[in-house]
Structures are given as structure tokens and as C-alpha cells.
Amino acid sequence: MQTQTEARPLYLAAQVREMDRRVIAAAGEGFWLMRQAGEAAYALLRARWPEVRRLCVLCGGGNNGGDGYVLAALAAADGVAVELIALTPPERLEGDARRAFELAAEAGIEALGWADELTLDGEIMVDAMLGTGAHGAPRGDVATAIAQLNAAGKPVMALDVPSGVDVDSGHVEAAAVHATLTLTFIADKLGLHTGAALDHVGELTLADLGVEASAFTDLVPVGWRQDAQQLAASLPRRRPSAHKGTQGHVLVVAGAPGMGGAALMTSEMVARVGAGKVSLATDAAHVAASLTRFPEIMAHGVRGGADLASLVTAADVLAVGPGIGTGAWGQAALQQVLAVGKPCVVDADGLNLLASHAAETRRDDWVLTPHPGEAGRLLGWTTAAVQRDRRGAVIALQQRWGGCVVLKGPGTLIYDGERLDLCPYGNPGMASGGMGDALTGIVAGLLGQLGDPARAARLGVLIHALAADAAAAGGGQRGLLASDLASYARRLANP
Known part of the structure; x- marks a missing residue:
């Protein structure tokens, strides 16, 4: 993993999704990449909060939710009590996200559907609701969940991007998760570093999942983050003859x-x-x-x-x-x-x-x-x-x-x-x-x-x-x- 103090190029979400697509196409299937993301996230969570005993994991319906389901399964296997909340009904999940949900179920976790009266029960909260493809104001149950997550006052780990933050621009249309720690995947995204996003990202870490972004030479970074070095x-240095x-x-x-x-x-x-x-x-x-x-x-x-x-x-x-x-x-x-x-x-x-x-x-x-x-x-x-x-x-x-x-x-x-x-x-x-x-x-x-x-x-x-x-x-x-x-x-x- 790279930390925020290291220099690196910045990309737009569509570029990173294209990297993801090409890597999956070359491998023939993509669930292994989701497994890597979930494993990287859980390893970072345990490193940051080694004494955690109870997690609350909120999952959406796309690949971001799939990453959350993998993390939940790993936590349960590690003896951590997991409250798993499915913002998208499991029967509507498809592809790798569906496989990740089944992995969590096999680990003995029962997913709860969202209800406004839910009490978020966890020492640490994991935000896996909205990924890099989300734009505009969160709606419906996700908007309510964001409000309750922020009101809970517990540490929050966001996967890839805090839900509600536009990962390309850093704009927050209405509300967004206030993360303590954000783990973003494959390559760094411009919108995590500018504007209103800085009120929500918290500490930022990159897990490249073994993908070398610079190898995709046609996907030119949209920007470069400065480094003190x-x-x-x-x-x-001035020449001795300077005046x-x-x-x-x-x-x-x-x-x-x-x-x-x-x-x-x-x-x-x-x-x-x-x-x-x-x-x-x-x-x-x-x-x-x-x-x-x-x-x-x-x-x-x-x-x-x-x-x-x-x-x-x-x-x-x-x-x-x-x-x-x-x-x-x-x-x-x-x-x-x-x-x-x-x-x-x-x-x-x-x-x-x-x-x-x-x-x-x-x-x-x-x-x-x-x-x-x-x-x-x-x-x-x-x-x-x-x-x-x-x-x-x-x-x-x-x-x-x-x-x-x-x-x-x-x-x-x-x-x-x-x-x-x-x-x-x-x-x-x-x-x-x-x-x-x-x-x-x-x-x-x-x-x-x-x-x-x-x-x-x-x-x-x-x-x-x-x-x-x-x-x-x-x-x-x-x-x-x-x-x-x-x-x-x-x-x-x-x-």
C-alpha cells in the first residue's frame, strides 16, 4: 500500500474502471480482484483498530458493496461480530457482488435489510454503499443511512470513496459519509484531494491490488499530486558568482x-x-x-x-x-x-x-x-x-x-x-x-x-x-x- 505522503498520479473514475476492466478481461474473471480489495481493506482495518470486536458493514449493490461483503466474511472468520446491512436487496445483486454476498452468507452472517429504526451496532463502521460510479445526491435508504452513520459518532472506514463524494470533482451534492479512513483501490482519484471531499475523506490510503496503473500508457493521468521532495x-543552488x-x-x-x-x-x-x-x-x-x-x-x-x-x-x-x-x-x-x-x-x-x-x-x-x-x-x-x-x-x-x-x-x-x-x-x-x-x-x-x-x-x-x-x-x-x-x-x- 502507498500512503498519502507519497507522490502519485491522479485519475478520473472512468479511467480506473477501465483499468479494472482490462485486468479482469486478461484474467478471465474478476472475483479474485474483489477478493483482493476486501482482503486489503480488512488488513488495513485490523492494523488501524487491532482491538475491534464488533463491526457494522453497510453494503450497496455494486462492486463497492461486493468489497464490503468480502470484508464482512473475513471479519466473521476472524471471530469479529459483524452487523451486515444490505442497502440493496440481496436478490437484486448480480455478478461478482452476488458471489461476495454468498461468501458472507457462507461465513454465517445474516444480512439485514435497511430499516429506519435500525441501530448501527459496531465499534467501527464500514462504508461500502456507493462506489466511484455514483454521481449526484444520495437518495432513499442510502441517504438515510449516511445521516445515521454520521450521527453515530463512531470511526468509519470508507471503501474506495466515502459515499456521497463525487470522486472526479470532490463535490458533495447533499450529504456524504464523514470517514475517518478511506482506502481507495487500484489508482488514486483526483476528487479525493480537493474541495468539499477533504471534509469527508479523512486519512487516505491507496491499495493498488497489484495493478500497475502506469502500464496503461493510453490512460494518461489527469493530474499530479505534489510532493514536498x-x-x-x-x-x-545559487552559483558562487550570484549577485x-x-x-x-x-x-x-x-x-x-x-x-x-x-x-x-x-x-x-x-x-x-x-x-x-x-x-x-x-x-x-x-x-x-x-x-x-x-x-x-x-x-x-x-x-x-x-x-x-x-x-x-x-x-x-x-x-x-x-x-x-x-x-x-x-x-x-x-x-x-x-x-x-x-x-x-x-x-x-x-x-x-x-x-x-x-x-x-x-x-x-x-x-x-x-x-x-x-x-x-x-x-x-x-x-x-x-x-x-x-x-x-x-x-x-x-x-x-x-x-x-x-x-x-x-x-x-x-x-x-x-x-x-x-x-x-x-x-x-x-x-x-x-x-x-x-x-x-x-x-x-x-x-x-x-x-x-x-x-x-x-x-x-x-x-x-x-x-x-x-x-x-x-x-x-x-x-x-x-x-x-x-x-x-x-x-x-x-x-
Whole structure:
């Protein structure tokens, strides 16, 4: 088995089902694969909860239910008391699922049909109700069973996917099982790592069942989950002859009147990840505070577009958006940044201004870093529509606006038109003001050194999330501030 800390490709459910089909076709029958899944699941369950004496196993009608029936049979043979609940009447089971049910019956287990008055009796609950082929809101008895399973407050092991989670998108239409542990089979699935799914998957483990997904070369992964080891492999050591002029001059255009904090946080992160020179163009009222806190940053007070002209010309890379507002100051700032035609990172109000004032713009040399609300405005979608299909949204954003797009949120996605990456790191403590400003600074600082927008975006997201995890490990998630990431980001940028 592989654990969630290992890097691996990500697939859609249909691709994994095709792998399953080909393996079964080559073997001539498929029940052995179901047996392997059930055996892997029971072995993991006993390893995680070695003292378990009573299980409640809820089985649906497809192969996912069959996996549950195999697990139940193995548990009974091991002396564990099993309450087996059949959400699909056994007489309606077909194929391998039917054989698995018969295996459980031979082990002496009597399957109970679902009834609302059932009391789920088990120290551990096993969810084998809905598999990877299920889409939309659970209905009928399954919906009721999910509600009761969640209300029971017992540890839950989900087989392949928690029932109610869309395994392709991570979307939860209505309700889904809150799993403590999810064991997914054959290959990893994109939707288990992004969006609402992260509230339901719990600890995730992969059992490949002896199937080598990479052998199916025509089934190309839809994405790649990032790994912390990428930093050491992707961030080059500086040459002994390096000087500040070779490490990029980044200009941060941020901080309209009253929004100086965003400018400071963004600028600090640019410097902490190693940019050679950092300039800040901000409202004049913020210059004194900027110089007091960060004397290494060259702060300039600007009143409008005319004051920006020479600054944008002198810089190699531009970062625009944090705290610029959507009024005259922000509009002038974005206009100057776009006009100079240099690589840039656009975030926050810069994205809102793009959506409303620069709808015809498309570039290959920028990084856009929207959260779901900003992504919706850039696409003309609702925020809910973005969250319902995060992969589709980030692809649509890149196709519409070009460059490399970072769709922020749990399971952040990075797409450059060719490759989709997913960041599995980060924590709920990042739900605080300024985190997006910090990411903008990290990506811009790396862009100044690396010169590649997609590479800077991928590594920037990784550093940002890992820095937040390190900061949370040191002091907890509640109260985590964007400025707490600075020292950790510096260390991570020096693998």
C-alpha cells in the first residue's frame, strides 16, 4: 500500500474502471480482484483498530458493496461480530457482488435489510454503499443511512470513496459519509484531494491490488499530486558568482489608501524566498511603515499611473492586486502593469479589475491566483459552480486568460495549459486574512529567480502550503497569521 505522503498520479473514475476492466478481461474473471480489495481493506482495518470486536458493514449493490461483503466474511472468520446491512436487496445483486454476498452468507452472517429504526451496532463502521460510479445526491435508504452513520459518532472506514463524494470533482451534492479512513483501490482519484471531499475523506490510503496503473500508457493521468521532495529537486543552488542583479528585481504594486498591510505582507514574501531586489509601489501614506518594518524593500509612494511608469520599467517581474481596490488607484495600477508587458502575478483586486475592465486580455507570461469567488467573476460563473467542478474551472480559466492559473482553496489546483498539479498540503488555519497576499509574494519572488511562470506557480504553492503546515505544527492552526509563514518560507526555499 502507498500512503498519502507519497507522490502519485491522479485519475478520473472512468479511467480506473477501465483499468479494472482490462485486468479482469486478461484474467478471465474478476472475483479474485474483489477478493483482493476486501482482503486489503480488512488488513488495513485490523492494523488501524487491532482491538475491534464488533463491526457494522453497510453494503450497496455494486462492486463497492461486493468489497464490503468480502470484508464482512473475513471479519466473521476472524471471530469479529459483524452487523451486515444490505442497502440493496440481496436478490437484486448480480455478478461478482452476488458471489461476495454468498461468501458472507457462507461465513454465517445474516444480512439485514435497511430499516429506519435500525441501530448501527459496531465499534467501527464500514462504508461500502456507493462506489466511484455514483454521481449526484444520495437518495432513499442510502441517504438515510449516511445521516445515521454520521450521527453515530463512531470511526468509519470508507471503501474506495466515502459515499456521497463525487470522486472526479470532490463535490458533495447533499450529504456524504464523514470517514475517518478511506482506502481507495487500484489508482488514486483526483476528487479525493480537493474541495468539499477533504471534509469527508479523512486519512487516505491507496491499495493498488497489484495493478500497475502506469502500464496503461493510453490512460494518461489527469493530474499530479505534489510532493514536498520536489523542492529539493526543483530549486537550484545559487552559483558562487550570484549577485542581486541576477536574482530578479520584483516590483510589488499593492496597497491603495488604507490597505498597507497587504503591500507589506506581499513584499516581505518576495524578499524571503530570495528575490535579488524588491521594490514596492504603494500609497504614500504607507511608505514610512514599510521602511520601518522592512528597510531592505525600496518603497515608493505613488498617487496614480504616472508615478508608476518608471518603476514598472525598471523591474523584471511585477506583482499586482493585493489591497489595490477597484477604484481609480487600482485601475491605474493595473493598467500600468499590463501596459509594460513584463511577467507578472495578478491576485485579489487585480483579478476583479481584470474581470470588469480588461475582459479581452490574454497572456502567456502571467500567473493568476484566484480564490473560488474571484475565479467565478473571471469566468462569469457562480462561486458554487466553480466549487462543483474545480478541475473544469481551472482549465476554463487558463483557456480563457492564458498563462498559469492557481485555483486556491482546499486541494489547490495549478494548471498551465498542459499539466494539472494538485497541492495536498496546507491546513484550515490558513483561513485568515493575508494568506493570498503571502502566496502572491512567494510566487512573484520565485518568478523573478526562475523566469518560468508555471514553475514559479507550482513551487510557490508548495512552499506556501508547507510553510503554513510548519507554522501550524509549531503553534496551532487557530491564530495562524500570514506573517507567520515568512521564516518558514525562507527555510523551504533553501532545501
